[in-house]
Structure formats: structure tokens, C-alpha cells
Amino acid sequence: MPINNRKEPFRYTLKEPMNFEIYILSINGMDGPPKPIQAELLDISRSGCQLAFPLSLPVENNDIRIAINLKLFEDLLYIEGTLRWGLEKNMSWYYGVQLDVEKEDQDRLSREMRMLAGQGKIVVK
Template sequence: MITRRKEPFRYSMQEPVECQLELTTVNRMSLSGKLIPAQVIDISKNGCKIRSALDLKASEHFIECRIHLRLNEQQFIFPGQIRWQRNLDGFSHDYGIHLLLTEDEKEQINVQLRGLAAERKIIVM
């Protein structure tokens, strides 16, 4: 399990936010991305935790993905890598995603997250 909790803020959603997970490569083999329903549990400019019913066995595979997410009525597609998986109850799985964003994309996400925090839709951790 690899974590990077050095960023100054992580935002926890008051209610999980619906998103879609698109797998782009597994073990360096390209996939045609089918969108998988998921929920964002928390997010920062460097990563997020999502929940899905799909068991990807992430500890056994190198998985690159895209997160399709709407924040403040703006649609985003964030590229990332799955860093860890935690099985919750046999039906749900949490995933840690390291987001691979440019500095401009990081600033965009910060602006959106600050707006959601002002509306009390997310909690700053």
C-alpha cells in the first residue's frame, strides 16, 4: 500500500459523489475503456478515494485509469493510477487513486473544491 498524504488538504464528501471509473491499462496492456459506476469518498489535488462494487484485485495488477467526475456542474476527466484496494464487506471495495494532473489541472480542482467547501458539500480534513 502506497499513500501520499503530504498535501495540505484532503476533502471528504458529505455524501459520496457519483463518478465513473474507466480502466485504461492493466499490467501495461491497453483496454478500451468501459465506464464503471463508482463513488468519490474523498479527494485532494493529488489523489482520491473511490468506492465501487467491482473487485479489481489491485494488489496483483498495475492499473491506470481515468475518473469521470462532475464538480460544481463542471465535468472533469482525471487520469490516475490505482495505488491500493481495501475490501469493505465483500460487496464494496475502496480504491486509492493517485491523480496524474498538470499544475493547471491541480489549480482547477482546487478552485472547484474550495467552492464545494464554501457550500458545505465537503469537509476539509
């Protein structure tokens, strides 16, 4: 797996990856394709996550903005973020995302992660 460069103390690793859709909003300021991409959420924190999806994107030296529509437990969350790194392993692509969580959604995201932990679906690392 990728090298851990995050500075956040808690990362919630999902015991089973969660399927959802992402959208590429822009690449270097140019609009991305409107079609959703099927992705898997592998881990998440208040400020970042790790995704896997079957598309190679040139993360280095490019500003790639994505949008995530994700239901962790109860609430559907819309979160935008920036791809920070990408790694190919076993014919799958893994990406680190720096999330831009709106202030009003920060508590909802934390609550959703705590509910997943309470259900035993994630492990705190």
C-alpha cells in the first residue's frame, strides 16, 4: 500500500471497502467528464481518504478535483477534494484524497465515522 504521509491522528480503515461514485470535477481547471466513476472507499479521516478505482489519472504535477457522494452510515455526504497521490498495485489504482469538508459538514462526517466504528465496520488506526 502507499506510504502514509498524512498528519492526522485517526484514520478509520473499513473492514470491507465501500462502493460509491465519484466525479472528476476538473483537471488543471478544465472541466472533467460528467460521467461518474465507480470507486471503493478504503479508509477515511476528517481531512482525507484513500480510494481505489480502475482509472489511471496523472496525479503528479496536475490539480485534479473530485466530488464524492457517499453514505457512510445514515446521511448522504457530498464532499469535494483533491487527489494528492496515486499508486498502481495489482492492476488497480489507489489514490489519496485531501478532503475539503465544509464547516457545517465536519460534525456530520465525524458522527458518521463514529457510527461505523460502533457497528464494528471500521478499525481506528
